[in-house]
Amino acid sequence: LSKPTDLVQGTLDLLILKVIALEPMHGWAIAQRIRQMSGEVLQVGQSALYPALHKLEQNSWIRSEWAVSDNNRRAKYYSLTQAGRKILESETAQWERLSAAISTIVRAV
Amino acid sequence: MRWDAVFRLRVRSLFRRSAVESELVEELRYHLEREMDRNAAAGMTPEEARFAALRAMGATEQSKEECRDMRGLNWIDNATQDFRYTLRQLRTNPLFAGTAVLVLALGVAAAAAIFGFVDAALIQPLPYRNPSRLVSVFAGTPQDSQGNVSYRDYLEWKRSNTVFSSMDAYGGGGGWGYTLDTRQGAQHVPGLHVTDGFFGTLGVAPMLGRAFYPGEGRSGAPATVLLSYGCWQRRFGGRPDILGKTVRLDGVVTTIVGILPRGFSFAPAGPAEFWTILQPGPCERSGTCSSVFTVARLKDGFSAHTALGNMKAVARQLQREYPDSHRDRTANIVGLRRVIVGNTLPILMTLLAASGLLLTIALINVVSLLLSRSESRGREFAVRNALGASAGRLFTQFAMEALVLAVAGGGLGLLLAAASMRLLIRLIPAGMMAGMPFLKGVGLNAHVALFGAVAGLVAMALFAMPPAMRLRRMRMSDGLKEGSRGSAGTVWRRFGRGLVVAELAIAVTLLVSAGLLGKSLYRLLQVNIGFNATRLATLQVDPPTGYSGDAQWIGLERSVVARISGVPGVESVGASDQLPLGYGWAGAEMDVTGQPSFEQRTPANLLRVSPGYLRTLQAHWLRGRDFTNADRASGRPVAIVNETFANDYFPGQSPIGRQISFHGVPQTAMEIVGMIGDIKEGTLDAPRRPAVYVPFDQEPNDSFVLAVRVQGSADGMFPSLEAAIHSVRPGISVHGEATMRALLDDSWAANLRRSSGWLVGSFAAISFLLGVFGLYGVVAYSVSQRTREIGVRMALGAEPASVRRLIVGESARLIAAGSAIGIAGSIAAAEIMRGLLYGVGPLDPPTIGAATIVLGAAALFAAYVPARRAAAVNPVVALRCE
Numbered sequence: 001l002s003k004p005t006d007l008v009q010g011t012l013d014l015l016i017l018k019v020i021a022l023e024p025m026h027g028w029a030i031a032q033r034i035r036q037m038s039g040e041v042l043q044v045g046q047s048a049l050y051p052a053l054h055k056l057e058q059n060s061w062i063r064s065e066w067a068v069s070d071n072n073r074r075a076k077y078y079s080l081t082q083a084g085r086k087i088l089e090s091e092t093a094q095w096e097r098l099s100a101a102i103s104t105i106v107r108a109v
Numbered sequence: 110m111r112w113d114a115v116f117r118l119r120v121r122s123l124f125r126r127s128a129v130e131s132e133l134v135e136e137l138r139y140h141l142e143r144e145m146d147r148n149a150a151a152g153m154t155p156e157e158a159r160f161a162a163l164r165a166m167g168a169t170e171q172s173k174e175e176c177r178d179m180r181g182l183n184w185i186d187n188a189t190q191d192f193r194y195t196l197r198q199l200r201t202n203p204l205f206a207g208t209a210v211l212v213l214a215l216g217v218a219a220a221a222a223i224f225g226f227v228d229a230a231l232i233q234p235l236p237y238r239n240p241s242r243l244v245s246v247f248a249g250t251p252q253d254s255q256g257n258v259s260y261r262d263y264l265e266w267k268r269s270n271t272v273f274s275s276m277d278a279y280g281g282g283g284g285w286g287y288t289l290d291t292r293q294g295a296q297h298v299p300g301l302h303v304t305d306g307f308f309g310t311l312g313v314a315p316m317l318g319r320a321f322y323p324g325e326g327r328s329g330a331p332a333t334v335l336l337s338y339g340c341w342q343r344r345f346g347g348r349p350d351i352l353g354k355t356v357r358l359d360g361v362v363t364t365i366v367g368i369l370p371r372g373f374s375f376a377p378a379g380p381a382e383f384w385t386i387l388q389p390g391p392c393e394r395s396g397t398c399s400s401v402f403t404v405a406r407l408k409d410g411f412s413a414h415t416a417l418g419n420m421k422a423v424a425r426q427l428q429r430e431y432p433d434s435h436r437d438r439t440a441n442i443v444g445l446r447r448v449i450v451g452n453t454l455p456i457l458m459t460l461l462a463a464s465g466l467l468l469t470i471a472l473i474n475v476v477s478l479l480l481s482r483s484e485s486r487g488r489e490f491a492v493r494n495a496l497g498a499s500a501g502r503l504f505t506q507f508a509m510e511a512l513v514l515a516v517a518g519g520g521l522g523l524l525l526a527a528a529s530m531r532l533l534i535r536l537i538p539a540g541m542m543a544g545m546p547f548l549k550g551v552g553l554n555a556h557v558a559l560f561g562a563v564a565g566l567v568a569m570a571l572f573a574m575p576p577a578m579r580l581r582r583m584r585m586s587d588g589l590k591e592g593s594r595g596s597a598g599t600v601w602r603r604f605g606r607g608l609v610v611a612e613l614a615i616a617v618t619l620l621v622s623a624g625l626l627g628k629s630l631y632r633l634l635q636v637n638i639g640f641n642a643t644r645l646a647t648l649q650v651d652p653p654t655g656y657s658g659d660a661q662w663i664g665l666e667r668s669v670v671a672r673i674s675g676v677p678g679v680e681s682v683g684a685s686d687q688l689p690l691g692y693g694w695a696g697a698e699m700d701v702t703g704q705p706s707f708e709q710r711t712p713a714n715l716l717r718v719s720p721g722y723l724r725t726l727q728a729h730w731l732r733g734r735d736f737t738n739a740d741r742a743s744g745r746p747v748a749i750v751n752e753t754f755a756n757d758y759f760p761g762q763s764p765i766g767r768q769i770s771f772h773g774v775p776q777t778a779m780e781i782v783g784m785i786g787d788i789k790e791g792t793l794d795a796p797r798r799p800a801v802y803v804p805f806d807q808e809p810n811d812s813f814v815l816a817v818r819v820q821g822s823a824d825g826m827f828p829s830l831e832a833a834i835h836s837v838r839p840g841i842s843v844h845g846e847a848t849m850r851a852l853l854d855d856s857w858a859a860n861l862r863r864s865s866g867w868l869v870g871s872f873a874a875i876s877f878l879l880g881v882f883g884l885y886g887v888v889a890y891s892v893s894q895r896t897r898e899i900g901v902r903m904a905l906g907a908e909p910a911s912v913r914r915l916i917v918g919e920s921a922r923l924i925a926a927g928s929a930i931g932i933a934g935s936i937a938a939a940e941i942m943r944g945l946l947y948g949v950g951p952l953d954p955p956t957i958g959a960a961t962i963v964l965g966a967a968a969l970f971a972a973y974v975p976a977r978r979a980a981a982v983n984p985v986v987a988l989r990c991e
Contacts, residue, residue: 027136028143046140047167050133051175058118058180066132069139071146076136 012044012052014095017080017088020062024079026069027053053078061087122180133176137169187502191509198510205482209475210518212879216471217522217564219872222529223464224560227457229551230450236372238312242407243445246276246420248399252711254441255448257696258401260393262427266403266440269423272416276405277307279378282392284812287383288651288842290357294835297651297844298340299543300358300383301375307384308335310406311375317341318352318367326386332363333386338371340382358383360654374546376449377402397434397773399696404445417442433773452857453545455944456865459626462941463619467872468564470615472571474879475514477608480575481890483507490580500580504573507580511572519565526561527553536864538855578604609887610927613968616880617931619873620960622938625949626866628956632948633859639788640689640726644680645849646823646830647688651812653840662809663742665837670719672833673817678826680818683722686810688849689788690856697801701758702768702778713754713799714790717808723749725818729786733765736782740804746779747804751787754799769801779803793858794947816849823848858947865945877964880927885971888920892979900984909980916979920972927968928961935960 019025019033030053031044056062061084069075080088122129144162145155153161199206234240246266248256258266260278267276281302289298308320315335325333334356336345345351355362363385375381392398407416420440428435450457493503530551534542542548652665666684673682697715720736731752740747748769755764763784770778790800805813819826827846834843853859892899899912939951949956 026139028140045165045167046137046169047172047175050137050140050172051179054176055179058122060118071143073139073142074135075139076132 011095012048013056014088014091015042015044016049016052016056016078017061017084017091020078021080021085021088024065024067024077026075026077028075030078056084060084129180133173137166137173141166187505188509191506192513194506195510195513199513205478206514209478209514210521212471212474213514213518213568214521214525215875216468217519217561217568218525218529219464219875220468220564221523221526221557221561222533223457223460223868225526225530225551225553225557226533226548227461228554228556228560229548230453230457230545231446232556233547233550235446235449235547236313236370236374237445239406240445243311244405244407244413244416244442245445245448246403246405247441247443249424249439249441250712251437255443257399258403259395259397259399260389260401261396262399262438263401263403265427266420266423269426270405270416270419272408272411272419273405274408275306275310276403277304277310278387278401278403279303279307280401281387282390282398282400285378285381287358287385288360288654289383290360290654290840295651295653295840295842297649297842298358298382299378299380300385301378301381302385302387304387307404308369310404312406313370313373315367316370317349318365320367321386326388328388332358332361333366334358334363335367335369335384336365337369337382337384338373339380341368344382356383357654358385374549376544376546379543380546413442413444449547450545452861455942456861459622459865459942459945460868462938463622463869463872466615466619467876470612470876470879472568473608473612473615474883475518475568476571476575477605477612477883477887479511479572480605480608481886483576483579484890484894487579504577504580507576508569508573510576511569514572515565515569519561519568522564523553523558523561526557538860540855541857541860544857575604605887605891606923609884609923610930612876612880612883613924613927613964614930614934616873616876616964617928617960618934618938619869619876620964621932621935621957622942623866623870623873624956624960625935625939625942625946625951625953626862626869628949628953629945629947630859630862630866633793633862634853636789636793636948637787638689638793638853639786640728642849642853644819644821644823645726646817646819646826647814647845647847647849647852648817648827648830648843649812649814649845650684650834651842651844653838653842655840656811659742659809662811663806665841666719666805666809666813668837669815669834669841670721672837673815673830676826676829676833678820678829680820681721681725682815682817683725684719684805684813684815685722686717686805686813687790688814688816688852689726689790690793690849690852691790698772699758699769699799699801700772700775702770702775710757711799713750713801716790716800716802717805717810717813718802719805722816723785723788723802725816726788727818728788731784731786732763733781733783736802736804740806742806742809744804744807746777746807747782748779749783749785749802750781751785751800751802753787753797754801755784757799779807793853793856814845823850862945862947865942877967880964881967881971884920884923884968885974888916888972889975889978892916892975895979896982899979899982900986903982903984912980913973913976916976917969917972920976921969924965924968924972928965931964932957932961 015034016030019030019037025033027046027049031046031049034042034044053062053064057064057078061081062078063081064076064078066074067077069077141162144165145158148158148161149155235243237243246258247254248258248262250256257280258278260281263276263278267273270276279301285301286297286299289296303321305321305323305325308314314320316338318335320335321333336351341347341351345354351365351368354365356365357363369384387393387401392400407413417440420442424435424438424440428438447454490503494500498506530553534548534551537545537548650665650669652662656662656665670682670684673679697713699710699713718736720738720740723730724735733749736747736749750758750764750769758764758769759767764781765784767781768778769781770776785802787797788800789795791798815830817823817826817830831843831846834841847855902912902915903909935957936951939946943951
């Protein structure tokens with residue numbers, strides 16, 4: 001079976017949207033936040049993170065701007081767009097339905 | 110999703126690439142620095158922190174590439190790369206590239222040019238309002254489903270029908286032209302008589318002035334005329350103050366009231382310049398004389414089909430009213446488009462089919478070129494695949510090649526098509542062109558361009574097919590192993606041979622079709638026309654203004670004939686109201702005195718001829734005598750009939766001395782005094798018709814034609830003939846000068862076969878070459894792939910002759926299969942060309958035989974050349990050279 005840290009296809013998008021829904025963040029911080037919030041279970045490498053960010057941006061769900069970071073260097077901050085907020089809502093609902101369904105099956109056995 | 114925002118991002122990704130790229134680099138560097146910071150905070154040395162961070166990040170180049178992918182950039186990069194690579198590939202093989210582009214261009218050019226004509230005739234809207242609602246109603250008789258209508262019937266139809274919002278008539282006994290008085294003397298000008306609502310029914314408004322108003326032209330009202338745009342420009346210099354000016358037409362002072370729009374044309378009227386109101390003449394008033402055609406606009410909710418029921422009912426009512434003259438008369442509705450393009454339809458369909466076949470064979474040819482190319486590139490495929498190109502990526506590369514070839518070939522083809530359309534239009538004789546004004550718009554328009562684009566798309570899809578098949582079948586490692594010896598020619602053998610068979614079949618079909626058309630033309634020109642067409646000059650004579658009444662017309666005819674006979678070089682001369690090989694109006698229903706009236710007999714051609722006319726034509730005299738100067742207006746009515754008339758009306762008896770009269774008018778009884786062999790009074794391809802000749806003096810006509818037999822060449826005689834006529838009276842209008850030989854050669858019937866024969870013939874010649882070269886290519890390629898096999902055979906003792914037999918024998922089977930399919934195809938093609946075939950059936954063994962032998966011989970030769978090369982191979986070299 002898969003390694004525990006592998007993310008279900010498409011869930012990385014949901015996690016990114018969720019994380020930056022609170023405040024604009026740069027890529028490194030997004031990866032850190034996902035790691036912390038998941039209790040060190042989910043490790044997002046840059047090789048998965050940045051393509052995902054660029055795809056979300058091309059879809060106009062998130063937007064990016066350059067700003068000075070907490071350590072006084074220029075970093076690219078990502079924030080949610082109006083469209084992204086809607087996607088986040090529908091994706092969250094979808095995820096909850098799906099995971100509840102899977103849990104029901106898994107526990108029943 | 111906000112598409113505008115997305116679009117802006119895409120555009121930015123595409124055009125601000127360096128900015129996007131450097132941002133990507135900076136973003137990833139920032140990530141690295143943060144990792145290093147974190148590691149340093151955990152107590153590592155800067156060096157350790159850096160390595161740990163790099164390890165944790167993994168391959169950044171790969172993720173950069175993925176980011177670019179996500180931004181949708183890569184396909185553009187790939188496409189440009191493929192494009193450059195394709196150009197390089199094609200440049201290294203210019204013979205292949207040139208052949209492929211040229212062959213495709215030829216096919217597209219032929220098909221698009223012909224499509225241009227079909228478009229002009231059948232697709233472009235007619236220059237009328239809502240033209241699909243316009244129809245013509247014809248009189249239907251057992252002999253002719255699209256006959257002229259009598260003026261009385263037209264009025265009756267117009268009054269009683271419930272399906273047309275309007276109905277109008279044109280034509281009439283007044284003829285299809287006028288004598289116009291000009292400063293240079295009397296001139297014959299083409300024109301048309303129409304009823305007052307004609308332009309309203311067509312939905313055409315004059316660009317200047319007005320159309321005729323209802324009731325205009327009632328007897329006593331001042332005469333008015335509308336001019337065509339071309340006439341206004343040419344004859345009146347486009348003067349804007351033309352309205353209200355007068356011209357003398359047929360001696361009548363006529364006021365110009367309007368100018369028709371520039372794009373207006375009415376094909377049945379030919380190049381008509383003057384349009385006046387149809388005044389019922391003696392023919393129209395008689396009630397039984399059929400002289401007009403109709404045009405009508407369907408009411409909303411009726412189709413031509415549903416309207417027919419109503420018109421048939423109206424016609425039945427007329428049958429009851431006039432049981433005698435209308436016994437077999439019904440009505441027939443034909444769409445106006447059909448009326449206008451009518452006789453060009455068979456040639457258009459034939460040429461469209463032929464050019465379609467040519468395009469097909471061109472496509473097949475290029476596909477088989479690409480097929481052998483992709484076969485021999487098996488190793489290249491494998492190497493590229495081994496170096497990391499995915500099958501999809503490999504395919505797009507070949508798709509790019511297909512795209513480049515298709516665009517280049519299609520574009521060049523369209524240019525060639527535009528040039529050939531201009532050339533073809535110029536090759537159409539002016540006389541034929543006059544009947545097809547719709548062809549004036551032929552050219553490279555949007556429809557033709559669309560046609561070319563679709564052909565290019567199809568070409569591209571086909572061209573991408575061979576490499577796609579190769580890729581699907583290929584296990585990549587195979588190709589690397591053994592120079593692709595194992596798989597060589599498996600697709601090739603099945604698919605490539607199929608292509609060759611198709612090419613040969615199309616070539617045979619086109620060759621046979623061209624042969625049939627050529628034979629039709631030959632048969633047509635061999636038709637027994639019943640007279641001698643050499644050294645025969647013909648011209649038309651219209652009386653000067655002021656001439657009216659039988660006596661004056663007779664006097665004019667006699668003095669003109671007398672004056673012409675005195676011209677040096679003239680052997681004999683005769684006058685008639687109609688020349689042979691003309692339209693051949695055949696509507697005279699004749700009764701035989703002493704027999705019940707109107708038995709089911711074919712109506713006859715009726716011609717008024719002067720004494721000496723039939724002798725001048727050198728008609729074949731069978732019995733009795735010619736007319737003499739004693740057969741005057743006051744004399745005993747006499748007639749001469751042709752052989753078909755005699756056989757039809759007096760089977761097994763001599764017609765001489767019998768009496769005939771016009772149907773229902775026994776007092777017109779005339780005695781038959783002579784009988785001649787049939788003269789072709791109608792078109793060359795028309796069936797034999799009964800004909801009755803009566804003395805010009807006894808049925809005089811205002812205008813007449815002259816047939817002049819001369820001693821030398823007829824071409825140079827016209828100036829002296831015209832001078833002789835004008836010496837009778839300068840006001841006489843002379844026109845239509847032509848030698849009978851030219852009338853024969855330029856006749857519509859002959860031209861139709863000649864032009865279609867030439868075009869289909871050249872298509873056939875091109876397809877013949879493509880087919881033979883296609884076969885050569887296939888055989889040569891398969892021989893080159895089988896060098897090793899041949900080497901083995903020869904090492905085991907095969908004679909060169911048996912190797913040759915092997916190769917040629919395989920080709921012969923392909924040729925036989927192609928010919929068989931092609932012959933079947935040619936029978937189907939003959940069905941399309943049925944309207945063009947004359948004197949030859951769709952299944953003509955000599956033509957089929959000749960076409961198959963010619964193609965078969967050439968194709969066998971094409972196969973023999975590589976076969977000989979194969980047999981000459983040295984087995985040792987063949988085995989080693991792999």
